Amino acid sequence: MKKLIAFPLVASLCVLATAAPAVTVDNAAMLTVETDGSEWLSYDRTWSQQRFSPLQQINTGNVDQLGLAWSIDLDNTRGLEATPLYHDGVLYTSLSWSRVMAVDAETGSILWSYDPGVDRARGRQACCDAVNRGVALWKGKVYVGTLDGRLIALDAKTGKPVWTRETVDREKPYTITGAPRVLKDMVLIGNGGAEFGVRGYFSAYDAATGEMRWRFYTVPADPAQGPQASPALEKALPTWSERTRWDLGGGGTAWDSMAYDPALNLLYVGTGNGSPWNREVRSPGGGDNLYLSSILALRPETGELVWHYQTTPGDSWDYTATQQLTLAELEIDGKPRQVIMQAPKNGFFYVLDRATGELLSAEKFGKVTWAERIDMATGRPVEAPNARYETEPALIWPSPFGAHNWHSMSYSPLTGLVYLPYQEIPATYANEGGNFVVRNAFNTGAGLENRGLPREYATGALIAWDPVKQAPAWRVERPNHWNGGTLVTAGNLVFQGTSAGQLEAYSADAGQPLWQFSTQTGVIAAPMTYRHNGEQYIALMAGWGGAAALFGGDAAVAVGTQNVSRMLVFKLGGKAALSPAPLQQQVDRVPQPVVAAATDISAGADLYATYCMVCHGAGAVGGGVIPDLRHSSDAVREAWEAIVLQGAFSGKGMASFADSLSAEQARQIKLYVMQREYESALSTTQVETE
Known part of the structure; x- marks a missing residue:
């Protein structure tokens, strides 16, 4: 086992006999990888974003012999969402806070x-943890988008920066958590921040x-400032209110x-x-x-809009359409x-x-109450x-967590099925309307009344969805x-990690459970596979975190896992x-x-609820990533004002809230947290007595 001690502010080279091999990923390589499963060159392996691998050395007949080949313990305490890339003997991946590493794949x-x-x-401006979903490769460079909005190109051999752009x-x-995509010698990157009040766009x-080659804004600018930047925005403007x-x-x-069809050039x-x-x-x-919660098709050379489809017109529920776009022939x-x-957040599975x-x-691929059907x-x-x-609050499925969030789905052309991480969580929405106040915090305009998220409110499933019949073929309850x-492979296998701390394999055709491995931490990222020196490997970034782990309160605690960040690599006979x-510290x-x-x-x-819940958990119940405030030490309690108002823990991601809170308000939050600690202890005592 290798130990990653720290990430310096500049690239550092491990002392090895040979340097990392040259990376030559280009258009030809991306076309080749469609049929050759040896390499994993993009976040979803290919431009079609199927997350299907034609490798079959590991299959239903021998997956029970799969074992750990090696692992790396990481100096990482926040969620890991990246899918590693593999090319020419090297794995490239990212960690939280937009850090990058290259690893010898063997x-x-x-x-x-x-x-x-x-x-x-x-991190205060990151709605959903300080995560990063991965890097991109192209012609000897590794590209990463950073949480603070930069796009950085690194030399693939050394990890040294080649260029940096403020996006x-x-x-x-604004923040960036997504993996860049590369095509036609252009790096494509978007951004986040809609919960805090920004105008969306993506750039090439x-x-x-x-x-910068071009930029596409997804919503119009204030018409009082002049004409719109493109015909697409002029078309969108009438769909907004005066x-x-x-x-x-x-x-x-x-x-x-982001997906790409080279035949249609879309x-x-x-x-x-x-x-x-x-x-x-x-x-x-x-x-x-327009163009909120939409699927857009554009010309990649210019960013010109060709067509659009809006999954949730006039969105009022945080039903993003940023979820995986998968190309296939049906x-x-x-x-x-x-x-x-x-399969976006809104709970409908779309085929266009x-x-x-x-x-x-x-x-519908799950429980949906906001809409009856699609006309x-x-x-x-x-x-x-x-x-x-x-007119009144409404209990609605799905919640802002979505029936399906960013967690990758996969599609097998062999079975014709989509393998979908589903979750079933409601939320009570209330209209703030004219009472809406802009705060230096989550600005939703919708009062989410679920200040606690009980574990019985949140369940999940692995669904094998038939996109032609628009019905499940099989389902594993979570x-x-x-x-x-x-991840789905030609070995008739589907791999998925769970929030309860398992990496599992099922038969892709029938959903039969075949193998599992205890990861010691909740898994949110998707695994990938590659072939190195004739052997097939499965690789995974394991580390509990993300929006639900931070916000989820009691529902997040229910999984019983904490963040133990590792890179895990498996092979037959490992x-x-x-x-x-590590043991969890007790106060x-x-x-x-x-x-x-x-x-x-x-x-x-x-x-x-306004300023703290999104990171420290509903009901002040920590979800196993950031320390639970109810159980903070006496020293932290004594330094409360220095932490909350003066930024004493800013190096750990806890920014100062002096621009939003007074000393008296910070004290009131502390009193609430202490009360929640007492209530938790009282509840535990009652359970033990019973």
Whole structure:
């Protein structure tokens, strides 16, 4: 086992006899990898984003012999969402805080590591943990998007920066967590930040020089400032209200999925939710609000829009369409169709003609109450009564976590099935409407009344979905949500990691469980596979984290896992073993009743929900990533004001909130947290007594 001690601010080379091999990923290599499974060259392996590997050395007949080949313990305490890339003997991957490393794929020796030096106070502007979903490769360079909005090209041999570009206005709360994509010698990158008030866009940069080629804004600019930048935006403008709050940004951030069809020469990009979520605040009076929550098809040379399909018109629920876009050929009504498929947050599985954007089918793949169905004549959802919670609060499935989030799905052309990480979580939405106030915090315009998230509210499943029949072929129930992405192979295997700390393999055709490995930590990333020196390997970044692990409260605690960050690599006959997971530290303190006015504790609860809950958990219940505030040490309690207001822990990602909170408000939050500690201890005592 290799130990990664630290990431310096510049690249460091491991002392090895030979340097890392040259990387020559180009257009020809990306076309070759469609049929040759030896290498994994892009986040989803290929431009079609199927996450299907033609490798079959590991198969249903021998997967029970799969064992750990090697692992690396990582100096990483936040979620790991990256899928490693493999080329020419080297694995390239990213960690939290946008750090990058290159690893010898056979031995696990670290060839180089790079830390872009993100100011960790920036984590306050990251809605969903300080994560990074991976890197891109092209012609000797490794590309990474950083949490603070930079796009960096690294030399693939040494890890040293070649060029850096600022892709966002650093004065605004933009972030980057997604993996770049590369095609036609251009690096494509989007951004996040719609929960804090930004205008979404994605950009194309010259892969060699970093010069920006074009930029596509996903929502119009304030028309009072002049004409729109493109015909696409002029077309979108009438779908917004005359009373639109342009000062709130609009949203539509393209923070994840991008696919490419070289035959049609079309780039496909999924866009995100509105800013703020609630249309009644964002666009009073209505409107579809293009191009929020949409699938866009563009010419990659220019960024010109060819067609669009909006999955959730006038989004008011955080139903992003940034989830994976998968290209495939399906036989529909007896004819082969070139399609694009997506299972976005809103709970419907969409199949569209990828040349024209024609909707071919759309059905619910889980519990959905916001809409009854998709009208195939119009392509629009038939919304349920009070789905927009305009007159009274509404309990709705799915929640903002989505029926399917960023966790990768996979498609097998051999079985014709899509392997989908599903989760079932409701939320109560309430209309803030005219009472909406812009805060230096989550600005949704929708009052989420679930201040606690009980474990019985959240479940999940691995669904094998037939996109032609629009129905499940088989299903594996999960007692918990926020399970990892999937990988499917020609060995008739589906691999998925779970939030409960297992990496599992199933037969792709029938869903028969065949193998599992205890990872000692919740898994949210998707595994990948490659062939090195004639042997097939499975690789995985294992580390609990992300939005649900931070926010999830009791539902996140239910999985019983903590963050133990590792890179795990498996092969047939592997004999390596993991070191024991570190013990969780316990605070030796007997909680006491809080002596304070009930109004102070109530005020603290409101402030906690506004400023703290998204990272420290619903109901002040930590989810196994960031330390649980209820069990913070006496020293932390004594330094509370220095931490909350003066930024004493900014190096750990806990920024100062002096711009938002007074000393009295910080004290009220502390009283609420202490009260939650006492209530938790009291509840535990009652259970033990019973």
